Structures are given as structure tokens and as C-alpha cells.
Amino acid sequence: MELSEHIKTATVEKVLLTRPLEPPATGTLCVTGHHLLFSGSDGRGPVQLQLLLRNVDGVEKSVENLLEHSGLRSRSGPTHRACESSGSLIVKCKDLRVLQLDIPGMEECLNIGNSIEALSSLDELTALYPFYYRPSFLSLQDPWGLSSPERDFRDIEALTDSWRLTHVNKDFAACPSYPPALIVPRCVDDETLVKAARFRQGGRFPVLCYYHRSKGTVIMRSSQPLQGANRKRCREDELLLQAVIDGSPMGYIIDTRSAPLAQQARVTGGGFESKANYSPWRRLHRHLDRGKVLQDSLTKLVEACSDQSHGVDRWLGRLEASRWLSHVQNALAAAGLLAECVEREGRSALVHGSEGTDATLLLTTVAQLILDPRCRSLPGFLRLLEREWLQAGHPFRQRCARSAHSHARPRQEAPVFLLLLDCVWQVQRQFPLAMAFGETLLLRLAQEAYASDFGTFLCNSERERCALGVKEKTHCLFRFLLRPSERDKYANPLYQPTDLAIWPSVHPQCLQLWHGLFFQWTRNNRYLEEAEEEIRCLVAQSRKRSCRQSMSQVGGDTSRTPSTVADC
Known part of the structure; x- marks a missing residue:
């Protein structure tokens, strides 16, 4: 079966994305054979999400107006009710992240959810994304592995x-x-x-x-x-x-x-x-x-x-x-x-x-x-x-x-x-x-x-x-x-x-408990990441100062300058 056969609805507009540590964003959702793509804005600036579908561990669906859409007509008629219908997907990822997608249109929501479930659990290994991943900075001719x-x-x-x-x-x-x-x-x-x-x-x-x-x-x-x-x-x-x-x-x-x-x-x-x-x-x-x-x-x-x-x-x-x-x-x-x-x-x-x-x-x-x-x-x-x-x-x-x-x-x-x-x-x-x-x-x-x-x-x-x-x-x-x-x-x-x-x-x-893993999508862990980055900056500045001091000690001794520069 081709990957495209699992996709009943490929694109939906006006989707609301709720994600950890960030404000909600509204934009366009797109399902491809290997990725879930989102492009929109959260009011502060543009938001881009590219989620590998293999990363999805489970999907929970919640839809409204299901009975009307199934054939119980209202005064406004089934067509009007279907347009007003909506649904939500809770996407639970293997990296422990949880995303919520509020999708206008009940049918679109169900189609997107079914597509994610099917494409995230493919059995055929050669259909998975690594066999299609071709970045410009890597070549299939490059050596494989480090050990033998x-x-x-x-x-x-x-x-x-x-x-x-x-x-x-x-x-x-x-x-x-x-x-x-x-x-x-x-x-x-x-x-x-x-x-x-x-x-x-x-x-x-x-x-x-x-x-x-x-x-x-x-x-x-x-x-x-x-x-x-x-x-x-x-x-x-x-x-x-x-x-x-x-x-x-x-x-x-x-x-x-x-x-x-x-x-x-x-x-x-x-x-x-x-x-x-x-x-x-x-x-x-x-x-x-x-x-x-x-x-x-x-x-x-x-x-x-x-x-x-x-x-x-x-x-x-x-x-x-x-x-x-x-x-x-x-x-x-x-x-x-x-x-x-x-x-x-x-x-x-x-x-x-x-x-x-x-x-x-x-x-x-x-x-x-x-x-x-x-x-x-x-x-x-x-x-x-x-x-x-x-x-x-x-x-x-x-x-x-x-x-x-x-x-x-x-x-x-x-x-x-x-x-x-x-x-x-x-x-x-x-x-x-x-x-x-x-x-x-x-x-x-x-x-x-x-x-x-x-x-x-x-x-x-x-x-x-x-x-x-x-x-x-x-x-x-x-x-x-x-x-x-x-x-x-x-x-x-x-x-x-x-x-x-x-x-x-x-x-x-x-x-x-490994907070960096099990709490990586909480605010507290974000502070730890910022602290680690600050340590990196301080160490880098210290090394630069040491390098400058070494250079000043070398002075005009050109015979030592190349090695000193290389060490720095």
C-alpha cells in the first residue's frame, strides 16, 4: 500500500495547536507520509512544527456533533451542522511530549486522527523515513558506523x-x-x-x-x-x-x-x-x-x-x-x-x-x-x-x-x-x-x-x-x-x-529521578537548560581569556605562535 492511501484529508486550515511551554498557535495542519506539519502564528511570531509520525505513541480523539453527522438531521440540515462540527486530537509522543490539535470539521478531525494512527505504526521498515531522508550535508557514500x-x-x-x-x-x-x-x-x-x-x-x-x-x-x-x-x-x-x-x-x-x-x-x-x-x-x-x-x-x-x-x-x-x-x-x-x-x-x-x-x-x-x-x-x-x-x-x-x-x-x-x-x-x-x-x-x-x-x-x-x-x-x-x-x-x-x-x-x-528526561516538557526543566547554556558560555569565555594570556606571554616569539594558536 502506498503511504498516500492512508491520508484521507491532507490539509486543514484554522487548526489550534496547544503544546508544552508555549502559547497556543493557529495555522494550517498538513499530513504527509512521514510527518505532521504545522505552520501558523501564536500572536508573538510564526510557529513551525515538524513532527515525525514515527514519534507518535498514541492518539486520543474527541469530536462534537457526531450524531448529527451520522444522519440525525437538525433544523439547519446535515450540511450546516457538519460545517459547525469540530474535534480535538490529543497526540501523545514517544519523547513524552503531549500536543493538542483542535480541528474545525468533525470529518477532517477523524480523518487526520486515523491517518496519524496508520502512518505512525507502519510495519514495513523500508517505508520508514530513514530510507527517504536525504539531507544535502550527508552522503550515502559516507562511512557507516564507528566500530567493528x-x-x-x-x-x-x-x-x-x-x-x-x-x-x-x-x-x-x-x-x-x-x-x-x-x-x-x-x-x-x-x-x-x-x-x-x-x-x-x-x-x-x-x-x-x-x-x-x-x-x-x-x-x-x-x-x-x-x-x-x-x-x-x-x-x-x-x-x-x-x-x-x-x-x-x-x-x-x-x-x-x-x-x-x-x-x-x-x-x-x-x-x-x-x-x-x-x-x-x-x-x-x-x-x-x-x-x-x-x-x-x-x-x-x-x-x-x-x-x-x-x-x-x-x-x-x-x-x-x-x-x-x-x-x-x-x-x-x-x-x-x-x-x-x-x-x-x-x-x-x-x-x-x-x-x-x-x-x-x-x-x-x-x-x-x-x-x-x-x-x-x-x-x-x-x-x-x-x-x-x-x-x-x-x-x-x-x-x-x-x-x-x-x-x-x-x-x-x-x-x-x-x-x-x-x-x-x-x-x-x-x-x-x-x-x-x-x-x-x-x-x-x-x-x-x-x-x-x-x-x-x-x-x-x-x-x-x-x-x-x-x-x-x-x-x-x-x-x-x-x-x-x-x-x-x-x-x-x-x-x-x-x-x-x-x-x-x-x-x-x-x-x-532524571528530570531532564521525565520533566523535559515542563518550565522547571527549561530553566535547567538555560543554566547549562550559561555554564557553556562562562567556560568558553574563560578559555578565550586563557588563550589571550598565552598569546601575550608568547609576545614576539613567532616560533611558538602557531602551536599556541592551535591549542587555543
């Missing part, structure tokens, strides 16, 4: 010869959610890897995701072993894990399920590594909620943040009932435990839950942020996300199909990536000088994951991206964010690099 297993392996190869790059998954036969190239122990051959993949859910056998440069320990990730009720074993899987800690007396397995849930998984064919067959490994259970529990938590939190009618006590009660901050606390605590195993205990670790595509990636990402200063730079953080979420197979298409406002929600939906960004924000808040990027980047990523002009977050895996030609037919968000004109927007002006690990506190008094 080959590049990561070159960094490790310079430090040790204990690992190798395998292409056992080059046709995605071993594991459909892994990339074609993977880093594994050098002493384990491809035949062993194939057999180990059959023993892990979804074929996600243990692969390396982080190498500790000074200690030589590693973080691996995988899915659960398919042990089942009969407690099957796989010697190839045991051999693979033994090779990971060769020469070390012990390693840790961080299971993101509780011990009872891991036991229950045996009923459906899953399970965990038994002590008898994996004797060098010590298993630790750190339960992290996922799926519907996590989604319901986000919904309750957003509903509480949207309700301005209750007092402080009721607000705090609803915040606690949502349990969102509990999820943040549990995730940070488990990631801190993982980092301690590697940094302070000097042991290698394997992380998995059941599928290994959600909580597992959350832990490995936050742990690397804690341990590795390279992941705290802007390009380093984006490479970390690309490696641990895109290449590692987080199903963005399923998890981010809907957000907090939707009433029709697929079972696979869950805000795991949003939880990760919240955890990063908590670390950023506790260590304001340690990150080269600021909150603005995290807010941008939260928005792009749910609705984007770029193809970065479109699919569930590398296999899907290859099948759809995403890297050839769409633009890369991460490359765009590193353009000189963009990266300054996301830089932390207070950044001071450190080579030390940073250890965030998980005590309740040290965790805060």
Missing part, C-alpha cells in the same frame, strides 16, 4: 596473542543475532564454536566484549545454556569457558536472573552452568526485571510525572510505586559488581540472563563505562553503544516499537535502552567531570531510539540490517553526531579526563 570487531581485535592483538578473530558466523548461520566477526579464545577452533552455539539459546555462545588492558582479564557475554530438565551438558561449551580463564583459578558468571527463575528456566529447556561441569566458575545471581515489568514501570512513572494535581506526599508515593528508580539502582549495583570482579578481584567474568540481548548488554555497557576511560569520550561512548547494543543484537525494533503512552503494546516491548541511558546519566551526575559528553547527548539518543531520521536504531540485529541494506540506503546517526557542527552541542564543558575507574554509589540518597 576487526578494529576492536586490532587493539587487543597489540596487547596479547591469546585471542583471535573468527568469521564462523559470516553467513549468520551460527547465531542470527551476532555480527559476522567475533573475538574468541585463540585455542578454540570454529568447529568447537559451532557446537557451543547449539548449546546456547539463540546460538549466542560466549564472546569477548571487553579486555582489561592492565590486568589481562575479560568480560564475556552470552545467552543461557540449554541445559533443560535432563541437565544436558556440552563439552565444547565447557572447553570454551575453560579457555577464557586459562591460567586463572576462578572466574565469575553474573546471571541477571534470580536463582529461582534460573531454576524455572530448566522447565522450558534453559538453565544455568552447573558447578559440577563448570567448576572453575563461581555463579552470582543479580536479578534485573525486564519485559512487561519494566514497561509497566515506565508507564506508571510517566503517568505520575504528567499528573500535576497531587501534592508532594502523593507524588512521592506514585514515584516509589513505579519502581523505576529501583530498576536503576539494581542495574547500577549489578554493573558495579561486574566491574569489581574484573578490576578489584582480577577475575574474568561471563554475563548472561536468558536471551542475552537486554539486561546482559546493560551490565556490560555500564561496567565498561566504569572501568575504561576511553568509553567516556564522545566517540568512545558512541563506539561502546554500537558494539554492545547494535552489533551485539539488541532488538531495537521490538523493544522501542511503543513508549509509555501506548495502550496497544506488543509483548516484546521494554525500555531497556532507556534504562541504560538513565544509568549513564546517574553516573554522569555523580562524576560531572569524568564524561566528555553531557546530558544533551543522552536525551538525543533517547529520542532517536524511538523515532529517527537515521537508520542506526531501525532493526533487531546486524542480520536484518544487511538484509534491508540499511547501511547502504540510510544515514548513520553516530557519524552525524561527531560532525564538528554537532559535537559541540553534546560536549561537557567541565570535562577533565581521568584514567581511574569511577565507582558510582547506589545508595538511594545518591540516585535521583
